Amino acid sequence: MNDVILKIENVSKQYKLGTIGTGNISDDLKRWWYSLRGKEDPFLKVGDVNDRTKIGDSKYVWALKDINFELKRGEVMAIIGSNGAGKSTLLKILSKVTGPTTGSIKSKGRIASLLEVGTGFHPELTGRENIFLNGAILGMTKKEIASKLDEIIDFSGCEKYIDTPTKRYSSGMTVRLAFAVAAFLEPDILIIDEVLAVGDKEFQKKAIGKMQDISYGDGRTVLFVSHNMNAVESLCENGIVLENGNIVFRGTAKESVDFYLKNNNIETAKHLSFDDLGNDFVKINSISVNKSKEQINISDDLNIEVDFTILKETNKRIDISTAFYSEKEQLIFNVGTGFSNKSPISNVIDISQKLNLVIERPNLNVGVYSIKLRVVENRSGHAKFKVNDIISFEVKNDLKSDVFIQTNGVIQPVIQVNVK
């Protein structure tokens, strides 16, 4: 089991901030002068931590700093982190697109990377020609591609258009074809960056299924970067969390996802007031979830209060809906006044109204949830005003009996078990 296939040792990457201009020549000369005398690059000693929200003193920044980890043969590892944490930089270094500033990477296998689907696709070439070109760019030989050609075309579902230039393809079809080529790569180590967020539902399912085949069925070593936490959990065994260029957590995929979500979450609240949230149609004054209670438990009803003011006269009915999302951006349910035949919201303007919405025992599992608020006119799909993540709240566990065993899902239903 101790068969290490990829070893990353003290890898760091430094970037220069700002534009590259005349200042660069002087730095280049200084570097050259130091190296001539056999000294270390003077600019490697400086550099700020990679945090895009703070202004640093230095012209140089460390996008990655002293990254160490190992991949075992057959291991499927996820790298997660917020934007700018250094995930893509790490993948770029691993796929030899750019070199590390310091440190080294040792590999026992061929690495193929999928940082983008359809790299090198030429719009004037036909689908078939592009399969060959793209396959060769990804490191396959012509023979390998030819032997898998039928499977690739079949998987892409583009048989009919395979001899048409890809510029006539819809963007979805191009992506399907490109993913199909990539899916049949057979390297020892596969590096994948966020390519699952493509295509329609059916194809995404197919793609995730294929990825599962690759990682479990074929025992391939895979390094996977994604913001799709569901995909990470379902595809990977282990994970590391990157933050500001450093590894801040290692563990199983589930632990890593939990760590990441906990550390990167929006603050939870039970009541929020707003000074100027709204547009010329409506103004939202405040929102609250179970304001009077100390904490929200699994078994509680949810009591949503929205304080708002209509600003524009209209004779159409006005409805407000609240959509509940899990941490992993899954929609759990969407409820609102639109369900009743007559909207309880009155059309008077410039007077604040209070909407009270009670959701009886939704049985939300332990976790953090966010609400998307929409104000619609005439029950239409088009919102006059909407806010994503208007408020986030945390559900805690109050069911401490032995009977209760917490499950992984979003809903924690009340169950009765009988054996006869």
Added chain:
Amino acid sequence: MSNNSHIKDDWLFEITPKNKLLDLNLKEVWSYRDLLFLFVKRDVVTAYKQTILGPLWYLIQPLFTSIIFTLIFNNVANISTGTVPPFLFNLAGITIWNYFKSCFTSTSDTFNKNAGIFGKVYFPRIIMPMSVVISNLLRFGIQLLIFSAFYIYFYSLGAEISLTKYVFMFPVMVLLMGLLGLGLGMIISSLVTKYRDIKILVGFGLQLLMYLSAVMYPISFFVEKMPKYAWVVEYNPLTFIIESVRGMLLNVSDFDWSKFVYATFVTLVILFFGIIIFNKSEKNFIDTV
């Protein structure tokens, strides 16, 4: 962990910050030969898609340039091309010069033009400029055909032209021209990633270089008119290649072996430096391009 030293020997490859000075992994390049040919195919197939005249453009450009050169340099400026029809003289020079020019200009733009691909996938970067040199060979071949057609035409009219025995060196000359374009192009391409000024320089630099490469005049003419500066043209390896090609095809001058050795040497030196510089910048160019 006890057999750490044993494991170390098994690594297939290692990625480190520093490159060796000459790190051309020919075995790796060879394993990507299919990609090389697919790139060549792509360039050839897509070059003139959705144009009406298609590959005819390959012919129009050298023909018109030759006509203009003949009018300006031979008819107006009275440069003598000896017994050779001036049009054919110019066409020969332009055909071989064009091969160098297209190799040079397209390779010098390698990193910028392909930043999209290079930023996403690794393959030996040198595949790109190599494919350019090869696909331009095809274009050169077509232009050579039109030259042959005019050659036969003028020959049938009774012009005093004939092939010399040195014509067997013609492929070598073409190879030298391609390698020279490749070498210079790779040097420039690496500089362009950081300093875009170079790209502007290339545009008119090439134009100046053409005047110093005896494309539209025989070297003897230059020596006669400006003996003091003739060395600039004479030491230019391009001059030698163009002169020899004209010499062997039109029988206007002899093949100079000592100059051949000199030109080959210069070409190889330039190519060598080109590969070194290219290798040095291919690793991190994506950060600066």
